[in-house]
Amino acid sequence: MIETYRGVVYPHQEDHMGHMNVAWYTSKFDEATWHLLAHIGITPSYVREGNKGMAALEITNNYLAEVTAGDLLVVRSEITEVKDKTIRFRHTMFDAISDKPVATMQAVGVHMDRKIRKSCPFPEDVKESCKKLFPEPA
Template sequence: MPPTEEPWQRTSNRSSQATGRIAREGHMPETATAPKAEPFRASIMQIEPQWIDYNGHLNMAYYNVMFDRAIDEFWLELGIGPVYKKERHGSTFTAECHVRYLREIHLGDPVRILVWLLEADDKRLHTFEEMRHATEGWLSATSENMSLHMDMNARRVAAFPPDIQQRIAGIARAHSDLARPEGIGRSVAMPSKR
């Protein structure tokens, strides 16, 4: 029996054929497989030298850049990538974001981000992301987000089209079977002194 892998160790949620098609077309193929009950694993990312600040570690702003890149990959899984915006005039705007910085990332550290779709309705997506060292697995940061679906012609919040709602609902159902990661719903607060 093969050893059990942690989610951050697996290479991708997508087959190489689907991944290539996503890269070319900017959306999931119509014949996409049923969603798996595991967090979405974004591609492994490398820290760029200009992202390192005077403290010698990844600057806080670039954690958000990396989380955003992972969400862009996840949006392709949902069918709401660049082609969707171009052809169907819909997109998402981030309404709220909370990032926790837990352990430093340095130049040369490979990073993998895992994404959970916690909740979804006809207009909103509630996601949680973990940034992990891609080979050692330790947790560096988390990001929790609320994204709104936008009609880009009206530039107003609008419902997802029915086919997209169906795809999102399938992934949300699969993710609802997962253990919820630690840190969901956290807020900024000073611990009380005793």
């Protein structure tokens, strides 16, 4: 796992129930995703200069514990599968103080040619970088 996000829950991110709204979990996981993608070679310059990119195909969130304003969060990520055009990855959000998991997100993303708006194979170096982030065997 690699660290892909570190931040805090702000009061404006709470909902009327007094805990962080699901929209903010999504936002923080989205930021973690872009750091994860950059780590494997899908950097902002790769996207701009190569006219390639990524799109989400499937996302599943699990909420394990409430977080509230002032809580410090960290997200650690791993890639669980890489295919010719898709990756499956998992983010785990932790309370940064207790290291207790508070939420997870699992996603499948597809590599795209942005010009023709169709899926396309990952470059080999990206696939190799993905494999380095597979979970360690238990």
